Amino acid sequence: MSLPDGWEMVIGLEVHTELQTKTKLFCGCANAFGADANSQVCPVCLGLPGSLPVLNEQAVELAMAIGFALHCSVAPSTFHRKNYFYPDMPKDYQISQYDLPINSNGYLDLPDGSRVTIERAHLEEDTGKSTHLGGSGRIHGADRSLVDYNRSGVPLVEIVSGPDMRSAAQARAYAAELRGILIATGASDGRLEEGSMRFDANVSVRRPGAPLGTRCEIKNLNSLRSLQRAIDYEAARHVAILEDGGKIRQETRHWSEDLGETSTMRTKEEADDYRYFLEPDLVELSPSIEWQDRVRAALPPMPAERRATLLTIVSEPTSAQRDAVGVIVDLQLDRFVLDAVAQGADAALAIARTSNEIAAGIDSLANLSLDSFVTTLQLEASGSLSATQAKTVLAEVLATGGDPVAIAAARGFEQLASDTLSDLVASLVEAHPDEWHRFREGDEKLAQFFIGQVMKATKGQANGKAVIAELNARR
């Protein structure tokens, strides 16, 4: 979706990601999703009187890894208390980094070549999780509220971008690329559906070149789709108000996935005064240069680099292949493809089949050995299997874990004998004299027409390359 002519969106994202540490940020409780309510708690993460926080080194390490992956500088940092009352926040303050974050001043390059600046990526603790019973399911009007503190104190890194994005699609691409980076660093499992990543979007609109407009913050978006839809909705809402001669009120808004619209959560006037001050129970965090170097050296290749590596196996990549490579890296299948090619699989086929058939059957990936994959691709490349047959075989290997040669045999996937194909092509040439004439005059597109006819007649049992060879032989 795009805005009416003469308007430009300005978007900045705040992304919260839970870190995949063994324990919570300030205590020894397990950091794991899905346990019984209030089973992973202790005096510290329940904020009991007298308890004190002790910083988790693994969380610091993962935060630094994120920082380095985003080209940030790591500096000595401090923790502050952000004070406000809420039942799912046990101490009624959140320990967060404020004026001195661990990571600052980085950037992230998107696949389309655009660059988004990263203002900061700081550490903070998560809150518990409230469930409101009765009423609308939100705290106001609920009959009862239940709180699960298992999530309380889970380490988060909040990554704040500059207001650099100009479309919802770009914001989505940024979020997707960031997700890939977080997974690559090992900092996050990237499971949006479990709340491992949450997005807050700051959205405003303006006339191109004009100063920034008044922004609204949409809180707690938890899927890429919601993110894109909410931003589009919000920007259109701003334009409609402004074109009507109205003014945008700076506020925090809530996105309803069902209604497909945003609504006011609180206005700027209602915003809490968080009374930030330096957390006296923690000391300055200054990771040594040696520690920083160790973390930096241990960083695996990031998605952009992995896409580039994968693209080197095809000589002149098409745009479809570029997209396919993006899908493959997203699915962490790039190593698989490179290994298949190293074992003799055709690169273009490996990319195509991985980004389509394997991506579709990703949940049963365990059924597909590298050998089976390579064998299937080789059968296809040699003409023993048609493309359609190869796809069917792959799908069945994924579903059952069976042997591709045995599956092809069981299904009777034997290529048409070449004289059968030759007879068929001869009859088709006779039946379509105009097309044959144009093909002979050099219109190569007509080859696809004849392949289509052959496939129709053979129910996909023929090999496209063999058809072209047959056509060329008659030219």
Next chain:
Amino acid sequence: MTSAHDIAARVAAGSSATTEVETSLAAISQRNAELNVFLYVDEEGARAAAHQVDERIARGEKLPLAGVPVALKDNLCTEGIPTTCSSKILEGWRPPYTATVVERLLAAGAIPMGKTNLDEFAMGSSTENSAFGPTLNPLDPRRVPGGSSGGSAAAIAAGMTPISLGSDTGGSIRQPAALCGVVGIKPTYGLVSRYGVIAFASSLDQVGPFAANVADAALTLEVIAGHDRMDSTSLPETSPSLVAHLKDGVAGRRVGYVKELVDGSDPDVAAAVAAAVEVLRAQGATIVEMSIPELQLGLSAYYLIAPAEASSNLARYDGVRFGLRVDGDDVAGMNEATRTAGFGAEVKRRIMLGTYALSAGYFDAYYGQALKVRTLTINAFQKAYADVDFLIGATTPSVAFPFGSKTKDPMAMYLNDVFTIPSNLAGDPAVSVPFGRGEANLPIGVQLLGPGRSEAGLLAAAQVLEDAERAR
């Protein structure tokens, strides 16, 4: 009462710890109803602990505080035992864990007898702010024992236990020690773990011992001090050696006699400090009269920093998870009703002060300014310690004052801490040791202040004063 050293020696030699526990229980039952020292006496727990100590001694364990009864200020978490901070908001709460300092006492063979009264959340200087009634000064029950650790000081003065623990945020160990005629130590910030110590003002709070004599206080501090990985502000080193240095004396030491740590005190107090100075001089110390004007700024900085931190530390008493809950129409209503009913007037006053000091638009003028004054105080002390080894002054401006004499005017009460607050701001150690008597023959506390981790030297000087006092 027998000293902790003597009790530990005879229990180690085979005398039963149960005898010590029964002696302590008898002393408690004799005067607790009158004095309101203990909010909770753990008779069963103490007797069970005594049996365990006897067994450990029989197994050959070396326990520095074997069988020594100890009283715990009721802001130290004790698993399964009520811990109230003398506040209705925590009435009936039994913590699921035990403070590190209490664990260390137990490991050393000490026997917790129960929990002592304090000013609610340690906010006060007379123990009159307790939700469970004031503690009376055992030396004169018409007068306050000081505060906020009034119960723990009174436990020693009444002979109920030979040692006790308090906490000192702006003088809450030293001031009641002075008013009850006992020894009190406020250690270097970070020397003693704060894990399980219910926070008043985190950057100022420090746990320390009371005892009837310097040696017992030193021994108790040795037991509770040293690094604790549960407290991020805990200093990295192990516990210092203190008892071994008690006879080091003061010969050759340079002592700053600080005008601002005496000015404004009653004549009897000033005279006692002057006499103490002469004792140190006679024992070979060089006395340097000095002025540190910055110390006078401490009080106002303290009454911004401490309430600011308290406003945040006390936010968790919201009725959601533990302690008192008073229902309301919604969550905010419940929070408000709970806090209105649960906190006393002084606590509310400080929460409001602190909230205001941290608020947007006021932060720089109040909290920010107070932090600058804190830095000035630290620098002023550092400058002084470049010239002298430690400082001497009064602990309090007067001897124990009568009940009600300062409750109408919070400022008059706050002024009681004017000499003790600077050490908390600087994070430095200080000791109050009884020296001389004043009005109505009540004890006077002399305060010795030193740079970070100078406890051994301070206690050696305190020992000199104690010896001189005994010889008089």
